[in-house]
Amino acid sequence: xxxxxxLLAGNWKMHKTIQEARDFAVGFQEKVQDVTDLDxxxxxxxxxxxVLKEELEESxxxxxxxxMYYQPKGAFTGEISPLMLLDLACTYVIIGHSERREYFKEDxxxxxxxVKAALDMSLTPILCVGxxxxxxxxxxxxxxxxxxxxxxxxxxxxxxxxxxxxAYEPIWAIGTGKTASARDAQEMCSAIRSTLAGIAGSVAxxxxxxxxxxxxxxxxxxxxxxxxIDGALVGGASLEVEEFAQLIQNAR
Ligand code: 13P
Numbered sequence: 001x002x003x004x005x006x007l008l009a010g011n012w013k014m015h016k017t018i019q020e021a022r023d024f025a026v027g028f029q030e031k032v033q034d035v036t037d038l039d040x041x042x043x044x045x046x047x048x049x050x051v052l053k054e055e056l057e058e059s060x061x062x063x064x065x066x067x068m069y070y071q072p073k074g075a076f077t078g079e080i081s082p083l084m085l086l087d088l089a090c091t092y093v094i095i096g097h098s099e100r101r102e103y104f105k106e107d108x109x110x111x112x113x114x115v116k117a118a119l120d121m122s123l124t125p126i127l128c129v130g131x132x133x134x135x136x137x138x139x140x141x142x143x144x145x146x147x148x149x150x151x152x153x154x155x156x157x158x159x160x161x162x163x164x165x166x167a168y169e170p171i172w173a174i175g176t177g178k179t180a181s182a183r184d185a186q187e188m189c190s191a192i193r194s195t196l197a198g199i200a201g202s203v204a205x206x207x208x209x210x211x212x213x214x215x216x217x218x219x220x221x222x223x224x225x226x227x228x229i230d231g232a233l234v235g236g237a238s239l240e241v242e243e244f245a246q247l248i249q250n251a252r
Contacts, residue, residue: 010238021048025055031245064092070117108151173213
């Protein structure tokens with residue numbers, strides 16, 4: 001099996017003022033400074049990125065955004081471009097989170113363009129996929145998620161695909177305290193990897209696949225030991241220094 005470096009990503013969503021972000025960055029950095037065996041990234045609101053750049057640019061903690069538009073500049077009121085994210089020392093960007101798909105009507109065509117634009121600017125996209133409860137209960141989860149992966153990544157070359165991170169986040173497990181069982185999460189991540197193999201052959205073994213949905217310090221270990229789970233995308237549990245630092249330690 002390929003040697004995939006684990007990735008633990010925090011998604012702050014619409015949380016934290018500039019001061020709160022600074023306090024977190026200072027405290028968190030201190031707690032995880034010895035962590036060299038995995039990658040860490042904090043995906044903050046746009047307004048907090050500049051303070052994270054000040055506090056974290058020279059550290060081992062990567063900075064990420066939660067969304068971007070696919071054009072480099074232009075008349076797109078309210079949008080943020082990949083170039084602007086580079087300016088803020090971002091190296092990662094979440095694309096196609098289920099909250100963007102649901103509340104902001106992002107479809108697979110738009111998401112595919114965003115993934116490609118991120119790669120073109122050397123940003124690592126964290127592409128989110130995942131089914132809702134009705135699809136899960138109807139036995140349609142695997143087919144649905146495989147379809148998302150294909151639609152969102154089909155246009156990429158194998159060498160581009162290798163740089164993508166995929167986050168499997170079942171919608172019914174987000175913010176609900178209901179995690180997918182480690183077995184179900186592994187089953188889906190393995191199905192995602194076989195879908196990737198269909199697109200890009202052996203490169204699929206090098207692509208990092210994360211699980212997300214009510215991940216906490218108490219359940220990260222059982223997820224990390226699954227063969228196709230290479231890390232986690234963490235919402236609520238990434239907001240507190242103590243909890244996120246503990247989660248990182250328990251993931252090792
Ligand atoms: P929670 O960890 O709060 O369930 O959120 C998961 C998520 O959506 C991360 O992107």
